[in-house]
Amino acid sequence: MRETPSKAEVAAVAKRVVKILVGQGLTCYLVGGVASMLWGTSRTPNDVDIVISTTMYTAEEIKRLVARADPRFLLVPSKNPRNTYKVTWFRKARSSDGSILRCKVDFLVPPTLNVPSLTDDHIVQKSALPVSPLLPLLLLKLQAWEDHRWARYADLQEKQHTDVADITELLDIAVREGVRVADAPWLSSLFLSAARRRVQSYVVQYYASRRAWRELGFTTV
Template sequence: MPRFTRESIPLTGREIRKAARAAVSALEENNLNCCLFGSAACAIYGMERDPNDVDIVVLSDKNPEDIKDIIEAYDDKFSLVPSANPANTYRVLWYSLPGRRTCKVDILVPGLLSIPRVPVRRIVYQDPFPDIPVLPLLPLLLLKLRGWTDHREDHRQYMRDKVPVDEEDIDELLSLAVEEYEVHLRSEKWLPGWFVQEAKERIQEYVEEFPESSELWNEVGFVV
């Protein structure tokens, strides 16, 4: 299956959403609740940068590899391809788009990468894309922050190269959270205590790096 990188032929927002809708439809038809997170969800909230792929958290205890099998079996536009790294045992899920284009769809479940279990009633359907479920904005922002700290500490240079983009995304999401959505921690009491505590530690690290962000973090309920 051909693979196109952002550097060669960037996917458009429309293509990303098409892949997301197809994956969501496959999951919902198999009675699996889900929501987007990562950059695809950020774009739906208004972040300007176009995402590279689709990240979906499936609210299930199933193994992500089994969930990929379900999606591939439901829709023949999905294909599973072995990881480019032979050391990896997982397979990569790709969605075929018109013009021999492809979009990668990553499947995760709660517990991986500090993803909290989201109550179904808390899933957001955000205009102007009310048919695409997304993670609430505050945990979405805090998971972006998790990505920033992970990339800073990674021994691989290509992962550390993601840090400047992470910082731009966090700054934009933080501004959106305060100025457009009036997000506050007190409205997200469902968030697990461990998740909030981890977030506080990462926010402190971020503020040490970018002191000017402290006021906005205070606005969303994290006193720093």
């Protein structure tokens, strides 16, 4: 029996979340592994990361809203007793073999984790799902790499290798798509300034990526 969701299952969970949020009049878009997958990366994500561009609700309020709309979304206390927030899990029995599909959903409200608040004009549709444009998606993954690289705990540090694999594929896709940092003036100067610093650090560690970053318009060492 499958322990982790398939690509199709993760996409289906994402569609259900989006339907609930859009039904409430909220603007949202996918980031992280699901968004990367929809742009063409090979890794199968095991959760859904979704940004809600709102000042009306907190992330905890949005979790409760989604759980009320669909009881298959369960709010579970964090494993860390110091955390007061709830973790959202989508759970249902698979019709094929009776095993249980479990997929975590993370809700992000800007400026949490520096995610940008995007308008509908900048959100991209992929497979009928609202997705982050390539550039901020790539730069958020770069931020995750830096955070995991300097994380205190070994399990978080280990995630940097997955980040590098995703960044490598996203960089190739961005170059093919003709992405240029100059074409995204709608991203804040603070967000881009931090990204430029991280690009320099990344190139020091992965020098082979230097040309791709330059093609996107970043200055590299």
